[in-house]
Amino acid sequence: MIAAIRRIPPLALIVFISCSLLIGLVWSIEAARSTNRHALANAAAQRQAQALSRAYAEQLRRGIGELDQITLTLKYYWEHTRGSVSLEDQAEHGMYPKSDGLYVLIVDSKGDTVSGTLPARVAVSDREYFRVHQAGRASGLYISEPYIGRTTGKQVLAFSRALRKPDGSFDGVVMVAVEAPYLAAFYDRSSLGEQDFIAVHRADGEFLAAKVGGTLDGNNARLFPAPPRFDQASGLKALDASQFADGAARLVAWQRLSGYPLTATVGLAAADIQAGADDASDHARQTALGVTALLAVAGFCGIVASLRAAERARREARVKDTYRLATDSAREGFFMIRSIADEHGEIVDFVVQDCNERGAAFVGFGRDELLGMRFRELYRGAALSKVMGIFRLAMDTGFHEDEFMARRDRGGRPLWLQRKLVRSEDALAMTVRDISDAKAHAQALARLACEDALTTLHNRHWLMQTMPQSLEAARAGGRQLALLFFDLDDFKNVNNTLGHAAGDDLLRLTALRLRAALRPGDHAVRLGGDEFTVVLEQVDSVDDVARITERVIAALGEPFVLSDGSRHEVHASIGISMFPDDGNDADTLLKHADIAMYAVKAGGKGQYRFYQPALSASLVQRLALEQALRDAVDEDQFVLHYQPRVDAVTGELRSMEALVRWQHPLRGLVGPLEFIGVAESMGLIEALGCQVADKVCRQLRAWQADGLPLVPVSINVSARQFNHGDVPGMIARCMSRHGVPASLLEVELTESCMLATDRPVADELTALKALGIKLLVDDFGTGYSSLSQLQQLDLDVLKVDRAFTAQLRNGREGMAFFRAIVSMAHVLRMSVVAEGVENAEELAILQDLGCDEVQGYYVSRPLPAAAAARLLRAGSLFPALLQSA
Incomplete structure (x- = not known):
């Protein structure tokens, strides 16, 4: 037997053994890959389940937070308005969604409905959530167990808060009810398998709602025979088939909601988790069978071929590789470096066996000088250690390639070389190439890129x-x-x-x-x-x-x-x-x-x-205000109030100043101090100014159509509008669009407009005068305008800032200063308006000083258009004020 084996050609044995080993390797690899596939599928399912539970918990928290906000809002308004809240009226105005799944109730301390969005009033004194609040067992939001609604006949959940009287006693309950499947509908994910589910439970394990295989279900019998209990806030657990009513094992992840006594649960069917891995393993086994058959055929053919080849000739026992490393005309440097070992086989040095002239030049020698030199003769100290380490590594690995800077030329330019080492028995074949130009180009590109x-x-x-x-x-x-x-x-x-x-x-x-x-x-x-x-x-x-x-x-x-x-x-x-x-x-x-x-x-x-960290919050508030202001300009959320100016002696209505207010959809009426400065910095003041001018002209036209006696209305125009907008053209277009004469419009400008030295602003003021519009200087005395500037500009009215009006009662100095302003204005043929008149004493002093008109809260606060129309009908605001003065 042994003799027969010895007669088999070595190549045939090698082919047979190699094919056998390859076949064994193929099946070993397949077995390992199959195990890895199932492990990866299980790990991916764990990550997916945890991610789904967190996502579902977050969506539940947001949705329930909205319901909670409704109960908090109603509780606040009910307790602070002493019960003057009508849910029916709010529902008619669209404050609650009209979907069939959400209802809002307010019940009194006896459990009877006071107000609600249900079509009929019900009594809830026997409901679990009412008894909990009545007994004082819930201090905040209480989430009930599912129950059947008397009106809808469907299974619902109640989110409720107790109402309190001023003395703290129980006053009833405010409740938002939703159908039980509503909680599972928060998470709309169509990729759930037929046996996958999402569910929500109370902290006591009470089942609330679920979605199984993408279908909403309020019956927990399809899921858990008994309510589940999870001790930790979140986690992951593989449950066997006995834990579920449908007998399907699942991977279950849960996440407790932040701020609410609820737990979001996600279950992925174990059969679905490994289905893909099982299919891939089946396909791989079929492939392995094919490869096995192919290797068997190849092995058989190889053995046959080796047997035939053995009969014809003997192969050489040793094949010598002959290397032609380089020629002297080549651009690269070529070397043959032989290693020198000691008696223990350790490499102690290298010697240059051969090289070309180009390679020797890189080292700084002639070829004849370099041949036979050892590295210990070429290098010293740290350089020798470094080179020896590189060449020893090349001998160990069989290959090495690197780039290094050899030296600098006479012009200071670095010489960069690329070195490649390939082992050949006990020697190394080395090629060296000059890459200085490419290196310099790459460094230049890197510098330009940075x-x-x-x-x-x-x-x-x-x-x-x-x-x-x-x-x-x-x-x-x-x-x-x-x-x-x-x-x-x-x-x-x-x-x-x-x-x-x-x-x-x-x-x-x-x-x-x-x-x-x-x-x-x-x-x-x-x-x-x-x-x-x-x-x-x-x-x-x-x-x-x-x-x-x-x-x-x-x-x-x-x-x-x-x-x-x-x-x-x-x-x-x-x-x-x-x-x-x-x-x-x-x-x-x-x-x-x-x-x-x-x-x-x-x-x-x-x-x-x-x-500072506080700056981030300030920036967020500023950005929110800017976005809201952009929306306000786009949606025209601004309204005008009108503050009258009257004759200081007779009380006759002379004019009204249009003051803009922001009708914010959430905050209500917002004063101009909160948004005018922001609008100017954002470049929105031009668009806002156009809206104000158009509203004033439209209102004047409406008053005229009602047959009211009209007085001029003044519009405030900022310096930015003069610098960046065509103010005369804009006002002319508004007057033409609504058919309003120029005599009914006035323009109030700040002192900063008067300080402008460029001709365009002065030209715009001249153009406004040419239209027949009066020009007023607003808040005079707060800026830096001079008498010469008042002389140069053809202005009609000087409105003295309220700060000077307030000083009238503080002594002779305040009255003397105001008298000087009045005298100066009259010399320039300008009338004087005192702003901020607050009481009868100030009015009497202004009359003695010869002030022409007054404006302030003593006369009237800014009024909406309907109230301003009544002033137009009256025509005069005193003798009542004159008598009190």
Whole structure:
């Protein structure tokens, strides 16, 4: 037997053994993969179940939170209005969804319905939730067990709160009822298998609702024979078939709701979990059978071929590889390096057996000089250790490839070489290629990718690439790092007035000054546009950061002289975030520095501010206000109130000032102090001004159609509207659209409009006068206007700020100052209106001082249009006021 085996050619044995081993390997791999598939399927199902339970719990929490909010709101209004709440009226106005699945009730202390959205009134004194609240066993929201509704005949759940009298005694219950499947309907997921389910339970295990296989079901008999109890807030458990009424094993995940005594449960059928893995394993086994058959045929053919080949010839026992490594004309350097070992077989050195002239030149020798030299003759110290380590590694692995800088040429240019080592028995074949040009090109591209083309500062790409290393170094060294974020205030004015070339010139000058203001080792980055950031790595305290920031602000605050000779003054508003206090990554630090910069701009530009967590909340409120204000302008949520101006002596109605109010859908009527400044900063003041002018003209037309005696109505126009909008054209279009004469319109402008030195504003004032519209100076005395400016502009009325009116009762100085204003205005043929008249004493003083008109709460508060119409009919607001004066 042994002799017969020996006569078999070695190649035939090798083929037979190899095929057998391959067949065994194929089936071993398949068995391992099958086990892995089932393990992966189970792990994926666990993650899916936990994710579904968390998602379902969050959706339940939000949905129940909305129901809870209804009970809280009704409880508040019922207790604070002493029962004057009508749910029927609210339902008619659409305050509750009209779906069949939700009902709202208010019952008194006896359990009788007081108000509700059900078609009939019911008594609930026997209901579980009523008895719980009546007995005082629930301090907040109580979720009932399912019960059958008397009106609907369906299984419902009650979400209820107790009502209290002022003395704290029980006064009834406010309740929101939903059909039981409503809780399962919160989560609409069509991918549930036929035996998968989602369910919700109370903390005591009471089943509330479920969805099995995508179908809503309020009957727990299809799921659990007994209510489940979960001791932990969340978890995952595989339950066998005995735990379920339908006899199907499942993987169950649960998540307790935050703030509510409910548990969301998700169950995935065990059969479905492994179905995909079973199918894949069946397919793989079929493939393995095919491969086995193929290997068997190949083995048989190989054995036959080896037997035939053995009969014809003998193979050579050893094949020598002949290497032709290089020629002297090649561009690459070629070497044959032989290893030298000691008596223990350890490599102690290498010797150059052969090379070409190009390779020898890389090392700095001639070919004849280099042949036969050992590495210990070529290298010394650390260089020798490094080279020996590389070549020993190549001998161990059979291959090595790297790039290294050999030296610098006479011009200081680095010589970069690419080295490739391949083992051949006890030697290494080495090729060396000069890659200096490619390396220089790659480094140039990398530099360009990280450099801003306009300013040559670092760019955003560089910042995001290097910040992780900088933060890690600061973290390892226990040091702080500061990030400064800023842009140039009013930079757009330069771009818009002088063009982008001038803007680019200003940005280049900014980069130069920024570099000069920073310390060596600080990094300046241009993020884009006029946005810059500075990375300060070596800082010991916030005082260091503050000093550097002040230096940057001072450097950028000096006027810039552009290439065209023009001088421009811009300032930087800088926000600062600190690592690690304000963030642990670049994105967070940038965001917080941006928020701090936003706070600087809101409070006055050209300053700096460190980030504080409260700024984030302030920014969110500001952004919410801005979005709401945009919606208000788009949806025209503004109304006008009218405050009369009357003759100071006769009380005759002379004019009315239109004052805008925001009819907020949630907050009600909002005064102008909360939104006018924001509207100006957002650029919405022009659109708002157009709406106000159109509303005034429409109202004047309506009063005229009602036959009322009309007086002029004044409109407030801001300096921004004069600077960015065609105010005369806008008012002319409104008058033409509604057929209102110019004599019925007046324009009130602030003193800042009078300070404008550019001709367009003066031209707009002239155009308004040309239309026949009177011009009024509002809040006179609070700005910096001068007598010469009043002389230059053809104005009609001077409205003196209420601050001066309030000083009239404080002595002669206040009266003398007001008398001077009246005298000056009369010389300029302007009438005087005193604002903020609050009492009879002030009115009497103003009459003695010769004031022409008065306006203030003593005369009348701002009134809606209907009340203002009554003033028009009356025509005069006193003698009643004159008699009291």
